[in-house]
Amino acid sequence: xxxxxxxxxxxxxxxxxxxxxxxxxxxxxxxxxxxxxxxxxxxxxxxxxxxxxxxxxxxxxxxxxxxxxxxxxxxxxxxxxxxxxxxxxxxxxxxxxxxxxxxxxxxxxxxxxxxxxxxxxxxxxxxxxxxxxxxxxxxxxxxxxxxxxxxxxxxxxxxxxxxxxxxxxxxxxxxxxxxxxxxxxxxxxxxxxxxxxxxxxxxxxxxxxxxxxxxxxxxxxxxxxxxxxxxxxxxxxxxxxxxxxxxxxxxxx
Numbered sequence: 001x002x003x004x005x006x007x008x009x010x011x012x013x014x015x016x017x018x019x020x021x022x023x024x025x026x027x028x029x030x031x032x033x034x035x036x037x038x039x040x041x042x043x044x045x046x047x048x049x050x051x052x053x054x055x056x057x058x059x060x061x062x063x064x065x066x067x068x069x070x071x072x073x074x075x076x077x078x079x080x081x082x083x084x085x086x087x088x089x090x091x092x093x094x095x096x097x098x099x100x101x102x103x104x105x106x107x108x109x110x111x112x113x114x115x116x117x118x119x120x121x122x123x124x125x126x127x128x129x130x131x132x133x134x135x136x137x138x139x140x141x142x143x144x145x146x147x148x149x150x151x152x153x154x155x156x157x158x159x160x161x162x163x164x165x166x167x168x169x170x171x172x173x174x175x176x177x178x179x180x181x182x183x184x185x186x187x188x189x190x191x192x193x194x195x196x197x198x199x200x201x202x203x204x205x206x207x208x209x210x211x212x213x214x215x216x217x218x219x220x221x222x223x224x225x226x227x228x229x230x231x232x233x234x235x236x237x238x239x240x241x242x243x244x245x246x247x248x249x250x251x252x253x
Contacts, residue, residue, distance in 0.1 A: 003122055004249055005136045005153035007146050009169030011042075013159040014189045014216065017226050018242065019135050020048045024085060024230040025239075025246035027092035031132040034078075034125050036062065038149060039139045040099040048226060049081045049096065062099040062121070066108060069117060071124050078129065085231055095129050097121075119152045133249060141169070155183040155252065157245065161190050162200050171208055185248060189216040214244045 006022075008015040016039070023033045037045040040063060046056050060077040064070075074097075082093045108114065126134050136153060138146040150156050158173065160166040170186075177184045186208070191197060205211050219238055221227070229239045 002126065002132075003134045003136060003153045005138055005146075005149040005156040006159065007138045007150065007156050007173070008140055008159040008166075009142075009173060010161070010166050011140050012190075013161055013166065014222070015140075015159040016044050016137050017048065017222070017228075018157070018159055018187060018189065018216065018245070019137050020045060021228055021230040021239070021242040022245045022249070023094055023135055024090070024228060025243045026133055026249065027082075027085070027090040027094055028230075028234075028243075029246060029250060030091035031250070032093045032095075032130055034095045034097065034129055034131045034134045035137065036097045036122065036125065036134065037099045037137050038062075038146075039137055040101050040105055041139060043099050043101065045096055045137055046079070046098045048228060049084055051079060051081065051084075051096075051098075056098050057100055062097050063102050063105060065121055066114075066118070067102070067104050071121060074121070074124055074128065078125070085228075092132075093129075095125075095131070097125060115151075122152060142173070150177070150182060155185060155249075157185045157187055159187045159189050162188060162197075162204055167204055167207060174208055174210060183252075184210075185214075185245075186210050186212045187214045187216060187245065188212040190218045191215050192218045213248060214241050216241050 006015050006019040023035055026033045035045055037043050060073045065077060077097055079096045081096055085094060122134060136149045138149045158170055160170045188201060201212060217238055229236050230242050233239060
């Protein structure tokens with residue numbers, strides 16, 4: 001695995017938070033990691049790493065690369081955040097290619113040429129920064145960019161809650177993955193420790209025809225503040241679940 005997409009059918013599954021914590025766990029393993037934010041309607045990756053939004057908007061971003069079709073400014077658009085998260089020091093390095101919302105993106109025609117160009121950005125990011133892994137944060141639902149990420153990624157991690165809306169959408173997505181022979185991994189998020197949870201998980205797995213490989217427990221504190229537990233509380237049960245995702249990525253070389 002080199003390119004890994006994170007996708008969810010609905011919002012509120014903690015997809016971006018899961019991706020960012022997984023990036024930290026990969027750094028802890030000594031890996032060089034890049035993050036690309038394809039969710040330009042609601043970009044959130046920089047905020048999780050506490051980057052100043054005004055600073056992000058003053059520099060080029062993935063948005064500029066796409067609109068102007070230039071890869072040459074990639075180094076001006078990428079932010080290294082290793083120093084922000086390496087306390088205590090982690091062995092790897094972390095880079096973010098953010099996006100910003102722009103009405104000009106509505107005029108972009110997402111045809112084959114655009115897909116090829118975006119994949120060229122992915123490959124260039126990997127090569128220039130000598131990345132071990134590129135994590136791609138997709139848009140929610142069945143969008144052009146989420147389909148793009150799934151097509152070009154070596155594997156996709158699907159984040160879902162156990163409710164009917166999430167399960168219904170993910171069921172459709174899995175059928176597509178299986179038809180195309182694409183690799184995917186299921187992550188159940190916000191799983192409460194209550195009576196009936198295990199039975200519900202078994203019911204959902206049967207309906208989807210796939211096993212949940214990682215269970216992210218419900219942590220009420222995260223409703224108030226999206227905290228990167230892999231940094232602030234690495235021994236927490238939730239952090240250990242993020243490490244499981246990192247282990248899956250590293251084991252699928």
